[in-house]
Amino acid sequence: MINTGKQAQLAQLKDSNAQLLKRLTARESRLNRIGMGIDAASQEAFEAFADGINGIAQGVEKTLRNERDAEAEKLTNEATAARRSSTHTSSDTAIADIMQDVKGCIEEQYLAAEKNLQVLASILGFFVDVDAVLAGCISVKDTQIFIRRSILAELSAFDCIFAAYNKIPNGSQIAVQTAHSRNGVPRDYVEDHYTQRTTKGGLLISEACIIHDEAHGMDHAPGIYTDEQISKWKTIVDAVHARGGLFFNQIIALGRVADPNFLDAQLKGPSNDVYRDREVKEMSVDDIHRFVQHFKQAAVNAMHGASFDGVEIHGANGYLIDQFIQKQTNKRTDEYSAETLKLPKEILDAVVQAIGASKTGVRMSPFSAWQGMRGDYDPVDQFEPWVRHIVSTYKDLAYVHFVDPLAGSSQEDFRKSDYLKKIVRDAGITVVSNSDLTLEMANERASKYGEAVAFGKLFISNPDLPARARNGWPLNEDYDRTSFYGGTEKGYTDYPFYK
Ligand SMILES: Cc1cc2nc3c(=O)[nH]c(=O)nc-3n(C[C@H](O)[C@H](O)[C@H](O)COP(=O)(O)O)c2cc1C
Structure with missing residues (x-):
């Protein structure tokens, strides 16, 4: 029977x-x-x-x-x-x-x-x-999600990654209520911001976290170097993991663009300089060695203390690493000159040694003029050696994350941007594209080039962006710029879900 x-x-x-x-x-x-x-x-x-x-x-x-x-x-x-x-x-x-x-x-x-x-x-x-x-x-x-060296092994329509960059408006808990507090511990509602944006298997990249007191200089920025900061991040990361999401921690040092009101140390950058009427002092070789260690320690804190899935080194937007890469800001003639790329190389190497290449991403913005960058230098001349170094040294790197030329930039810039990305792609490393992308553009890049795609502003105003993208639901493009860096939970955790 x-x-x-x-x-x-x-x-x-x-x-x-x-x-x-x-x-x-x-x-x-x-x-x-x-x-x-x-x-x-x-x-x-x-x-x-x-x-x-x-x-x-x-x-x-x-x-x-x-x-x-x-x-x-x-x-x-x-x-x-x-x-x-x-x-x-x-x-x-x-x-x-x-x-x-x-x-x-x-x-x-x-x-x-x-x-x-x-x-x-x-x-x-x-x-x-x-x-x-x-x-x-x-x-x-x-x-x-991860297949050794790559994020998103299969990149088809809208199989893109979504990055939730966001400054925390007053997002750090301020232990001592003074305008100079740099406690850097995310407030409780930060967890809501990230969990609202978590999808199973989707990758979030955190807002930039300061690596050490002497790398500071930004009001309300979170840190990843004190026990309190690390343990608060861990609760946020755990909440993202509980919903099946992946979370990379972006780590940053400000260098010459630091606001001295939020920096206990002397304002320093690659070279003696004046920026925003502030005198910037050239970093000594000892300073540089210390900062390399700070980056390494921050990566360890992020991975082993806060349980992030990986770390993105912020080498973009005119912050310390970018300042060392570009001749516009690095006037040194010693071993740490722009030509040698020694500081970015040492930082990347230290982080990779500590947490592994497959857990490490690098961000760069070759075309951005923000914070006094680029100048009259050719972005390809400045960034091709850096890109080639990265891809030839770290075959298993998680990804290289490009801030694309702004919408409306010259065709020449877009062509050069694609040229740099192709070097990464040809090495078998995942390219993450970002900046002013519509969903259609993102979809095209993903299917044409096999790139992953990250969203900033649209992901702020659409907490359910992946679901909207997949289902063809309309996007809320009405983000409020005034609340981006502006104050409270408003504009941070209160954007509506479509369904
Ligand atoms: C509120 C806000 C905060 C941001 N914070 C960061 C940051 O911490 N680190 C970073 O690399 N980029 C940061 N960005 C830049 C974004 O990552 C992104 O490059 C930019 O918004 C352009 O992409 P989008 O057009 O998708 O918004 C921020 C952007 C916004 C609007």
Whole structure:
């Protein structure tokens, strides 16, 4: 007597197994197409996973056979016993026992598959909702994020990453209520801001966090260097993780653009300078060595203290690292001159040594003139050596994040920007594009170049931006610039969801 329910289950499992394998194969070939083929270890893990899934179907088949044989045997025994004792044993009980065995056997197979899946996840380093995959609700593709050196192995329409950059307006808890407080601990509502924007498998990049007291100079900016800051960030990161999101921490030193009102140390930058009528003193080699250590320590704090998934080094927008890269601000003639790129190289190396290249992203803004940058220098001349150094030294880097030329910039700038990005892409490292992108432009970049895409302003005014993008729901483009840096939770946690 074959249990028809079990037969249906077997058919269903076989079907979902076949579909899963088909998706895995398609995924592999897409990965290869965009130059992110998987390595031998990952391949092995995939095979282990496929074996595990096959095991489920085989297990069910086996238990069905066992069920039939055991049932026949039991019924025979039951009949014999009944004849002998002239009492009747309920065959229902016998069947229930058999079913119990069958269930146990199936569970065993599920556990084996689950284990394989976890091995796969740990090797590839991506988040997998094992239950959901086994239940056939979502595919591995939907849950994967990191495939060793790349974020988002598959980049198709709107499979982009969404970055939630945002300054915290009064977002730091101010322990001592003076205008000079730099406690740098995010307020409680910061957690709401990020969790509102968390999607399963989506990546958030935090607002820039100051790496040390002497790297400060920005009102209300959060830090990642005191115990209190780190532990507050951990609660925020945990909340993002609990919703299945991924979270990178951006780390920053201000250098010459620091506001002395929020800096306890002397105002310093790459070179002796005057910026915003403030005298900037050239950093000594000892200063530089200390700052390299601050970056390294901040990365360790972010990863091991606050449990972030990775760190983005802020090398953009006229802050310290950018100042050292560009001749416009780095007039040094020693070993730390702009030509040597020694400071950015040392910082990147220290961070990678501490947390691994696959957990490290780098941001740059070759075309930006903000905070007195760029000048008359050619962005390609200034940034190509930096880009080439990054991609040739750190094959496994998580990503390089470009701030694109502003909308309305010259075609020449956009062409040069694509030239720099291509160097990264050709090295098999993920490019993240950002700045003034519409969803259509983002989608085009993602499908044409396999880039990941980050959003700032639109993600502030649309906490559910990924859902709106996927479902074609209208966007709220009416962001209030006055509240960007402006005061309270307003403009930070109160933008509406579409549904
Ligand atoms: C309120 C606000 C805060 C920002 N904070 C940061 C930051 O901490 N670090 C950073 O690299 N960029 C920061 N940016 C710049 C954004 O990351 C992004 O480059 C810029 O907004 C352009 O992209 P968008 O057109 O998608 O907004 C910020 C932008 C805004 C509007």
